[in-house]
Every structure is written in C-alpha cells, then in structure tokens.
Amino acid sequence: MLRIIDARTGVPVDAAPARRGLTRVEAHAPGFDTGALRVLLVTDLLVRALELGGTPVWAVLHGGQEQPELRAGAAALGIRPLEDSREVGRGLGEKQVIHVVEEGGATPDGVRVTVAPVHAASPAPLAGADPVALRLALLTPRRDQPVRLDTDALTEAHDTLVRWRHAVAAWARHPSRPIPDEVRTEMRGAWEDDLDVPGVLRLLARVESDPDLPDGARFETYAYADRLLGLDLTRDLGAPA
Template sequence: MAAQDGPSAYARSVLRIIDARTGEPVDAAPARRGLTRVEAHTEGFDVTALRILLVADLLVRALELGGTPVWALLDEERQQAELRAGAAALGIRPFEDGRDAASGLGEAQVLHVVREGGAEPDGVRVAVAPVHAEAPPDEADPAALRLALLSRRRSVPLQLDTAALADAHDTLVRWRGAVATWAQRPSRPIPDEVRAELRTAWEDDLDMPGVLGVLRWVETAPDLPDGARFETYAYADRLLGLDLAHDLGNPS
C-alpha cells in the first residue's frame, strides 16, 4: 500500500453512490449534512432481500461516520417478521416501518435501496444485484454470512455456496483472534494513509471488497505496530459490523 501525502489522503471526504437511474455517481448526502432517508425495498424475503438490508445498513453506518443524520426505513408489506429476524441475526440495525412515514421529516436526500431490475421509486436508487444461494444460509454462522455478503460489490451478483461461507468463517475466526491478541499491545494511532485508504474505499460506492482488502494488508504489513492494527480493525468494524472484538479477553 503506497503512502500518500497528508493533504491528499483526506481529499475525498464525501460518500458517492451510483444512481441506478443514470449510472452516474451522486453524493449520498447533501453538503449541509441535512437528514438523509435510507429506504430499503426488499420485495419479499430471501437472501437477496437480506443483501438489500445489509447494503442499507452499510449506507446508514457510512453516512453516520461522516456526521450525517440518517432515518432508516423498511418499505415492505410482506414477511416483515422474517425480514426483521434475519436482519437482526446479521447485526443489521432496526429499520422503522416505511408504511408509517409517508409524510417524511423534511429530509434533504432520499436513497432507495432496491433489487436490481426491481422497484422504481422516485429518487436516487441504489441497486443491489441478486444472491444465488447454493448453501442454506439459515444454517450459516450469521457473522460469516454477513462477511460473505460483503465480499463482492453490491452491483455484482453473488454466488453463495458452502465454500464461500467456509472461507468467510475462517477469515472471521482468524481476524477475531488477531484482534484479541493485538489488543494486548500498546495502542498506536491508525496511520494516516491506512485511514485514507479505508475511507476512499467505502466512499467509492460502498466498495466493501476494497475495505476488506485494506484489512488484509494491515493484517500482515511489515513494521506496522500491533496497536495500530487493532485500532484499524476497530475503526473499520464501525462500518463492517462484524464484531471483530468478539474474542477480546480470550486471545487464541
């Protein structure tokens, strides 16, 4: 990972998202940090619906990390209980019922997270490609399933099979163990270039594979203090929601 000069490392500070209506990037939040509404349209309950909710959750987290107030809504009449239970298992924070929010709260921006080729509400549309599940997701470790769903850009169809879930599980176990070990070392700040790489990735249309790639580099980067590795993983986990500090106090 190449180091960057200080000022340029923070040159990109706005989350940009591809609007499915035009194929062009737009600011996910207004410059004045007004309220942004993130509305998920799942169209039923399946693994793709969970991916839609996860993308909406990532949008909320990324916007909040940037200081933008967010109102998260679920616009779905069918199988709400299943959707909410599945979302909770994946660590997705609760959404309000969009059916009760027609009047709005004077939000400055509305982002609709939809299935690719699905609903076409007015406003910016964040399209999510389908998940083709060959393995029963309800039998998977929820955190591993979340990581597997994060492994591809939201615009890329995802093949979810036993191998993908096993790889995600192994990565999660390794990272949680490493974080628990690094936590025992003296704390060190996140290097500016690493923080910039993380933000550049997630502000580029929620490039989660890019974020995960930075973490893989940090995991084994030479001459990086373990305390800085810990702080980097803790910082990134505010977005990823993988509970990477799960094993603190019980390092492997």
C-alpha cells in the first residue's frame, strides 16, 4: 500500500486509507513555470501509483490565470488531464484528500505533499527540450530535492531514454519471461515508500546490466515500470534493429 509522508506532520500516512475508497489528489499550481509542471508531474505519479494499487482516484487542478498554458505543457510531458477545481465538489465515497504543492505554497486541510523547486537554465519550461527527456530529468531526484535543469541534465536524460528504448525494442524480440519476484517486490516497495521514483530508476539500471536476467524478463520489468514512469519506453517496438 502506498504511504506518503505528510509534510504538515512529517509522519507517513496511507494514501488510500479505506479499501476501494476514493482518493482525491489536488495539484496546486498558480502559474506556469517548470516548478508548476513538476507539481503536476508528482500529481501524475501519485495517480498512477494509486491506480496500480487498485485505488480509484480523482485528480483536480487548482490553477491560476495561466491554466491553458499549464495544461498544454502538462500534456506535452505526458501528464494525464486534471479536472478544473472550479467545476467540482466533494467526490462520492471520498476517503482521502492529498494536496500537492510547491515548497512554501499554502493548501487547505488534508495530507500535504511538497515538491522542491526547479532551477532551470531557461525560464521557458519547454524551450527546445524533448518533453519526455524533461519528464525523466524531473523524475530523477526525489521530489523533496531541488532539480537543476541545464543542458547536461537534459542531454543525460535524452541519452538514457534513447538507450532504454533501443534496449526494450531488442529485448521484445526474445521470448517473454515473468518479472522475477524479488525485482517486482523491490520495485513496488520503492514506489509505495513515499513514492521513491529514484529507487525505481536505480532498479531499472541494475536490471539493464544484470547478466543473469533473461531478456524477456528485462522487457516485462521495463514495461511494468513504465506504467508508473510514463516514459513511453516501448515506443520503438517493431522498429528496425
């Protein structure tokens, strides 16, 4: 079960306290910049992790005057659409509300997840960047650690994506094999422990180079992890070798 540290108390809480009870995740992003996109990205990860655990989720955006630009930027990063908070009330069967906010931002009562700021070389969030590489660069540090986005960080993320997509396409040509139990357990344990996405990325790096794993198991591991990460790692399936 996914547990999140409530920034108000510093205590881990169940993100879904009631079985099959609705969890509402509210993203608070008053403007349009890379920090706001990181808030929406953490919201997206929370929604994906909860859904993978079988929890119904309702994702809502509290935005400001730049909401159309923010939504367009979020879509480019593969962030699922969020409902407008001005048009919704309390959800039927709602058992938990989680607020995702950049450090220093205010929220109503409820579980609070804070996101560290982004220090970007360019003030324009998507200026010339591969959006999926930007997504990976924002995912690489823990959400409570600031992100420094520069040419080196985006290049490294882009190169990792190219390598992983090429590897996944090659592994897919081999017979499928199940994800080893210990790998699945470690992966789920990472993202259910306060949404430790860097732990998932470190596991994928080990799976990539583990000589004892069959290629079919590598493929299934990456495809499963991508249900959380949203990096389109299977994009190159069927492409010429």
